[in-house]
Amino acid sequence: MTIMKKLLASAVASALMVGGAQAEITNNTVKIGYLADMSGTYRDLAGPNGLKALEMAVADFGGTVKGAKIEIVTADDRNSPDVASSTVRRWVENDNVDMVAGLVASSVTIAATKVIEENNKLGLVNGSAASSITNEHCTPNHIHYAYDTYPLSVGTPTAIVKEGGKSWYILTADYAFGHSLEADVTRMVESNGGEIIGSIRHPFPTPDFSSFILQAQASGADVVALANAGADTTNAITTAAEFGLTQSGQTLAALLLFLTDVHALGAETAQGIQLTTGWYWDKDEDARAWSDRFWDETGVRPTMVHAGIYSSATHYLNAIAATGSDDSQTVRKQMMDTPINDMFAKNGRIREDGRMVHDMYLAQVKTPEESSSEWDLYEIIRTIPGDEAFRPLSDSKCKLVSSK
Amino acid sequence: MSMIFGVPMAVLSGQLLIGIINGAFYALLSLGLAVIFGLLKIINFAHGAMYMLGAMATVIMFDTLGVNYWVALFLAPVLVGIAGVLLEYFLLRRIAGQDHIYSLLLTFGVALIMQGILTNIYGVSGLRYAMPDVFKGGINLGFMFMPYYRAWVIVAALIVCFGTWFMIEKTKLGAYLRAGTEDSQLMQGFGINVPLLVSLTYGFGVMLAAFAGVLAAPIYSVTPVMGSHILIVVFAVVVIGGMGSIGGAIITGILMGVVEGLTKTFYPPASSAVIFLVMVVVLMIRPNGLFGKEA
């Protein structure tokens, strides 16, 4: 009796779903589009190796899910929102792409997610830093997975102020990303009892930082924070080392630093820098095991973005396997209902605004003596619980957040 | 502490010195461009890429063959110079006598190719290059901490700049060069191999860029795209100085370093735009640049 009831209920439910959203896999294929910078500034943090990570996730499923073939198409976004928008539009409108992965430059991500929303597909954002992606630019059709600027500006400043670094000087890249980091850091420093005694907005990109480092030195601040990214950050750190910034007693804090950046700098130059990261390849047994596989594929250690791409794709494919559907909302709901426990996160969960909430880590770059190999670079000094790390929903400007 | 426009005197002196150091870099880079344009009328948009090659070669030679900094300081420019000679011989020569614009487009294309290939091999995060031990540390000047390496950059850049200027403007070789490029038939008649002279001049110009690249390797992030950012700034410097004026390029380079340094102190966000502003203003007043000859 109860079995009959259940069967009937599920039959009715599936009949209803076929009417609205299909409870099956369209074309019997799950098509994933990988859109990332393959040749420009952001190449190393996602790029070709991110594609490898995605392929690893697909390979783990044996190339099929629920009998449907999993296909990957790839494009270079050329860091241009035009290219991103037209590529994604063709993917979802003509080529039956179900999900778009990668998504690095914020302008590219925002352009792509608008198209994905229009067509009711799914986007899994891993490369972008901007926290606006799940705030004012949130859509019911994408998930921001690995990290964003909010925890970057929470973790590092809070820890350093508590250790006694009270007065801060901020070097900010003069564009939206830098501005939002600066604003977040200022808030965190002040709410923890610290003080911002000065800041400089430098052009993006700046090839030579000596002038700015000199001004930061002259300020006498306890902490010099770098609210920039990529080559700007590595250049600033190299110059700070050259001008003896840390020897003169100041602490250097980088707000966004990828493993690839630290690797490029080397432990000698980068030692002692504190940073916040969403993941580290050597953080635990699961992470190490996966990183070894990644190493075999690529010859490098993965960044948090690479790991995020793998983890989010696996989570996505699991949701398809569980629901037997590739309909974006069905899959998204399943992904939200299932906690994430894998090599990337423990008890990670996806919120209604599309933010994947997981623990973040405060790390310190090892000294050359502590570092046992060229990729042995971080020491995790504190775990920041996910609920503290990410922007609370009560502050959200996202249209999907009801509880306001 | 005495203040100037709200900036402590000590900070200002530091910024001036830093400006001069960066200016020395600009001088070195724009000097090569000016030599190439002044003598060959080639607009070398591959100059940034040659600077990058110099830096990349330094790092790669160290990583693979253990070539140290001092050897690289000579070897990298020579290698890049040879690449330049080949580039001139196989490609640029074919468009000699055509509109200048074609040399710009051709070298721009070559730069894209070099950057693209190296990006695919080495990535964009940057290659690590350790500061040579002799240059570690610095000296406290009272108003700023002066790393030894930056002091070396000024000295090395100025010696090379002055040497180049002297060679081209004051020696017999320079006279041949100038004459050979101005009236090649006449010089050919005197039994001078003008095509070879042209190849060597281009090679020499890009050697200067590569030398700047070696100087940059220990202090800047060495990536395949490091030259593309600096390229148009250096072009602006050459234009302000007067295209083709050797001395003009050197003086303007240092001047622009200082102007940029002061902007970084008083209004940092504009520091990347200020050189272009200066360029527009200068060309309004002096159509051929500060030191350019009347066309």
Added chain:
Amino acid sequence: MSQTDIRSQIHKSILKQQKAEDRRKLMLNGFLLVLLLLAPFVIYPVFLMKILCFALFAVAFNLLFGFTGLLSFGHAAFLATGGYTTGYLLSNYSGLTTEMGIIAGTLVATVLGLAFALLSIRRQGIYFAMVTLALAQLVFFFFVQSPFTGGEDGMHGVPRGELLGFINLEDNLNMYYFVLAVFLGCYLLVQRIVGSPYGQVLKAIKQNEPRAVSLGYKVDRYKILAFVISAALAGLAGSMKSVVFQLASLNDAHWHMSGEVILMTLVGGMGTLLGPVIGAMFVVNVEYQLAQGPLRDWVDPILGGVFVITVLAFRSGIVGEIQKFVRKNLG
């Protein structure tokens, strides 16, 4: 046969030939038009619109470079100004119809073009290129700094709205035919300009400026007008692009964009009418196809190779080479 007969005979045959050629041209144009009208049913319309926008941009640039001999290295500034202005107006003033937004964007680009022209027109050759580059860098700096552009995040969600208040442009086909109409209008306009006495003076300036001066032409005025028209059309291209893609970004203002339009014009054939259109088609296509294919990591070096090969072997561009070939073998 009398002499007059022969003469009229010759005259007739020339007329006939001309008529035949006109007919051929008409047929060719008609054929192209039909192709363009049917294209969106075969090829992805947004992609076609992208090509049309860049084609217009290249046509605008070519008016200045190919027909007047002025190399602007700052045309990205007009593309971006048109795009940002239109994007900003349509996003913030819902009362505006789409064409009003586009006209406003074009006007602002035109004014900027006049400013550029007044500041740069007396500079010669490479100095002219460099002044336009410097001015465009200042414009870029302004866009980076201004909050309304959204900085590097870009300006997103520009509404396509309704043309004249009743044609829904959200529909890709409607949008396509609108873009096509604007493009054809501009193309014909440039054709008229080039063929007019004014266009002849521009060509004379290109060939030999001192001679044009000595013939009594106020050369600067002619050049300024050409610059302003070119800037206006480039701005129009940017305005339409922002409506098509519903976004505007810093990429459009970057000096690489100024380089790209030079490449398009050169590859297609500078100084020919159809050249820039073909060039835009070629470059946009190459870039788009490569970015998706197995060579996606190699787009930049391949474009660099296109530069090199074009400069070395096909300086007259695709259209120019075809014209040469036709003239040699059929003329």
